[in-house]
Amino acid sequence: MTGRVAGKVALVTGGAMGLGKADCERLAEEGAKVVLTDIDLSKAQAVADSIGGTALAQDVRDEQRWKEAIAEVERLHGRLDILVNNAGNVIFESIEDCSAENFRLQMAIHVEGTFFGCKYALPLMIKSGGGSIINMASTASLMGYGTIVAYSAAKGAIRSMTKSIAMHCQDKGYGIRCNALMPGGIETPMVQAISGRAGQEQPVPSGALPADALGAPRDVANMVLYLASDEARFLTGMEIPIDNGLYARPHH
Template identity: 60%
Template sequence: MGRVAGKVALVTGGGSGLGAADCAALAREGARVVVTDVKLETAQRVAARIGEGAVAMELDVASEEAWIATMKAVDEQFGRLDILVNNAGVVLNADVEETTLEQYRWVNSVMSDGVFLGCKHAIPLMNRNDGGSIINMSSTGALLGYPIFFAYSAAKGAVRSMTKSVAVMCQEKGYRIRCNSVHPGSIETPMVQQAEGRPGEEREVPSGVLKPGASGAPEDVAAMVLFLASDESRFVNGAEMVVDNGVTIRPF
């Protein structure tokens, strides 16, 4: 215990799935965690499970006003921010011909605009103290062609590119802030269950090394997030951390 002791972390979309696992991992290793979600009650449930080391806040990541208010609240309560995990996401099953402009804008408002706003408004607070680590949740959808997840992949591709831009900017301006993206493959979460047409049907993920094509557990991604949040990863910046059990390297 203690890999992120003394640090303050904010996780978006922390009420379920990957976000909830990230919150639990960061709190277990000593961070004070701000669990945010567009649905306050889900964030409150996660914070209650974690206990004293977590607080819940409502946050619509697509709203700049909400980000400004949340950063103010974090500053007032903790006086600092060391870790930002831009995790909030939505999924839409539709290819480019089926996707409406309204749907495309909605998906990108959450995952492209939301990451942009998170980085923009967290950096000043992080930079005021000792800097920190920004972890942007992308996807293998940013690395491979998935026709059925057109809008989702577009947003995750933007996250991938924004991450590199933020990393270089912080270095050039002398900010002690690193920024990396995480690219999970299929992980057993409510979002994947929905995408696969089995909402609420949870499948058990076995322990040990997984077979090709198997889904991972949220904790598999949380372990990477914890590494990037900690000082252990001080020399990792602007990187694409792929957590996919080898999906992106298979020749077929």
């Protein structure tokens, strides 16, 4: 099957590397016109050049910049069908270690960034006749990890907010679906840095993976593509782990 999102316009935040980059590539492969944003414009531009897309500089914490980014998407393409709120970072701190400053930073990037994205994308998506919003949560919002208190809190908020937005859009008849993805361990620059091997990518083999294996960014991007496509018309308000069974597996 090809052209699964042909004719659609997508906006992907944090598109310069990792999951965001894979999302951009996968959507473009299947026919979408992709506008990607990132705080690192040079890296974002390299991705845009490789997929025939458009790169914009954006700090997702900046409300005004969100308004400008949506306006630029409308100027370029006249519509918006797909929004992927992917931008994020992680700071490893427990409740005892985490400063108020770092807690607020994580909430601003993840929660406020997602909130602004959904809020300011909605009018253009409604004008376009509907679409799909995909918010990036994490299995950290489902499980107890003592060393990422702020990150876990932020991702949990995204899960709850996604359901509220989904029900609002459905009740209003906007034709806009909103779902949350919850990746587990994926072979990304962030995970490489956490693992003490920054810049050292390990190839992810094809086929079924053993327990506790890392997934490839494309594993997440494939689900982004599905949710972005009309194939997923009956899915909204869902929270979907992409974790090779991590959440389902009992740990003793």
